[in-house]
Amino acid sequence: MKELLQYRTEEEVKIANAVFENIRISLEQAVYLYEHSDSIFCAWLANNVKEGKFGKKVFYNKNIHIEVSNICINKCKFCSFYRKKGDEGAWEMDICEIMDILAEKNIDEITEIHITGGLHPEKKLSFYIELFKEIKAKYPKIHLKAFTAVEIEYFAKSDKLSFEEILKILKTSGLNSLAGGGAEILDDKIREKLCPKKTKSQVWLDIHNIAHSLGIRTNSTMLYGHIENYSDRVFHMQQLRELQDKTGGFNCFIPLKYKSFGNSLEITTEISLSEELKNYAIARLFLDNIPHIKAYWPMCGKETAILALSFGADDFDGTIGNSTKIYSMAGSVSKPELSEDQIKELLSEAGFKAVERNSDYEIL
Template identity: 45%
Template sequence: MALCNAVELLLCGQRLGREEGVVLYREATLPLLSLLATYVRLQKNGYETYYNRNAHVEPTNICLFQCSFCSYRRDAHSPEAWYLTLEQIAQRVKEQEAQGNTEVHITGGVHPSWTIEDLEQIVHTVHTAAPTLHIKAFSAVELIAIFQKSDLTWHDGLSRLKNAGLCSIPGGGAEIFDESVRRRICPEKCTGREWLALHREAHKLGLTSNATMLFGHIESYEHRVDHMLALRNLQDETRGFNCFIPLKYRAAHNALAVQGEVSLLEVLRNYAVSRCLLDNIGHLKCYWPMLGKKNLPIALHYGVDDLDGTIGNSTRIYSMAGAQDNRPSATVEELQQMVYREGFVPFERNSVYEKIVTSA
């Protein structure tokens, strides 16, 4: 009965609440979820499916914090620790721009000795070396820690980075907002409330952002639903989120590894429920270095309308945690053909989901 109510609400265009979200997770079959999520995605985005030409820059893997799910961080004295010089960053983004990329995604560890000046220099270096790139940089976790260290208000810190060339904020660090879960997986870093408040401040300053959720570890369905409803509430207020990106916990080389990983079917279930719940966030992204390129096509049938981008073998965060694509990279042709094969229509987009029309 509760499932029937949830389906009826959705098909009547009504907003789903906590109870309906949980019942979809618990009781809806995968074919039903595929149907519902596709219904919502067709209403929002039709058959259009987006990708961009992008790459990552990960300035350091040295991190102040020790989140138990993280396979990427290293202590400063570890032989596997590294950081990029400003010259190396400039060189990388120049190459990315020359390849036709439109966006650089910058995120990494919270380096213990970095201050606002270091972040400012990174953004300024990228902006000067590759002025056409949209700079999406630094998760709320990195920003909050560095602003605090630099004795800056969030408003002032964000304003300084915006003046240096920052265009938007990636969605990392959200994990699961519930504090009892956070205490177990990432007790040292910002709270869920702080993550949301930082994004609110960014949106007020005209910086859009993405939203993520790390799932498939110790959280419950209720925690996932509450997380998404908190994002939905903020989106009602600011309209600043560009997309939602569910991120599956990968189990290799981290302290939570004993928990194992959820199946592909659970990943699809999660895409579908999030598409049904987040009625005010325009796009649902499959970050394919997390899922594996071979699994991308099926995600399109569970509400996903955005494939992230070409990536260009520029990120290690998921491969260090055991993802299949050790050197994640995709060509535009590969992404386009995959989208056509699944019955959708590919469009290149910029970082705020405007279509990029290239001349023939």
């Protein structure tokens, strides 16, 4: 190891020693990696950590998304997905339509349905309770991952209930886990510019805290590469790391690179591939208590996702079945769909062992 570190700075040597001795890196050290280290150094460290945990295993699942509606009252500036009611390209589904879509899919072959969408002015808690009950009555074994903290806050306000009450009702109706979206950058000054109407940082964290206390596991995300700086990214991850120390309820962390197409943020440049990969690596190093780092291929593309697996990521997400438009509307992969065999082949060609998991990361 000494030879590998001979051309590195004193601070990089300190960071490498900490990583190899399983000592948590500090906020300042993570910022140092962003500002001064190259992506290959970060990849070397992150990959050592990842391989220590999982060897060459890469996790995937068989899943579909249901995007109930893209009509949303929040109008976040970075969002390419939302429409106003009546706009061209706006859609909304009723329960019959959703059940018809599910009937057309081979649900017995998948393990997870991920339900998401905009904050529709009429689709509130009662709609989703009925939907979840119907889905679970017909497909009792399926894992229902649904909503972000943003919807939970929306339902709480409209039904005048606490977050805990909303989560308990949803859990009783069939909700198994929460997605990790809506976190963006957990800093209200940044949120004010990106998504002024959206859930505030502390509320996002509180809702995940309550979900974890009720046995509802969740994911976590970071939308980066827009107006934030490196310290903002690390501060964001620091808040996730602190909550995870307390609850242990996050399954995974998903870095989501800002995509510039089709939104009103007026940032037209996107960060480079090198920075995107380095970001995976730093997430793996800093978030030492979140077990899985996901390279979400419908967002970053198959090729980048495969590269990210050598930069600390261990999860590839799933088959998807051409069921999500959130990132294709922002200029990412259009009609995302991979068969299980295609995933296995892609991962094996890149030197990894594809391992099917369920939504709780149990190996199937």
